[in-house]
Amino acid sequence: MGQLAFLKTFILVAISLDANDNRRHIHVFKKGKRHQKSLAKIWIESEGKQCVEIAETTLSTKENEMIVAAINRHWDFINKQVTKAFNGEKTISINIEK
Numbered sequence: 622m623g624q625l626a627f628l629k630t631f632i633l634v635a636i637s638l639d640a641n642d643n644r645r646h647i648h649v650f651k652k653g654k655r656h657q658k659s660l661a662k663i664w665i666e667s668e669g670k671q672c673v674e675i676a677e678t679t680l681s682t683k684e685n686e687m688i689v690a691a692i693n694r695h696w697d698f699i700n701k702q703v704t705k706a707f708n709g710e711k712t713i714s715i716n717i718e719k
Contacts, residue, residue: 623706624714625699628691633699635706645703646676649688661685663692665703671696691717
C-alpha cells in the first residue's frame with residue numbers, strides 16, 4: 622500500500638493489488654485509522670488521460686469536492702506515485718492542502 626498524499630484529516634492511498642483494475646484509482650482513508658475500510662474510491666484516469674471521478678464514497682459532498690479538486694491540482698504527482706505503488710516501489714507522501 623503506497624501513501625500518496627495527506628489532505629486535512631484524510632490519507633490518499635494506492636493499493637498495489639488494484640494494479641490490474643480497468644481504471645487507475647486511489648482510496649481515501651481517515652488519518653490515524655489503520656485497519657479501517659476505505660471511505661472513498663476515486664478514479665484518476667480514463668483511457669490513460671486525467672479524469673478524476675468519484676467511484677464510491679461515504680464522504681459528504683463538500684469533502685468529495687475538496688478531495689477531487691486537490692487531486693486535480695496535484696494529478697501529475699499523484700499519478701506518478703500510483704505508478705510507483707503499482708510497481709512495488711516506495712512512494713513519497715506530500716501534504717496537498719494548498
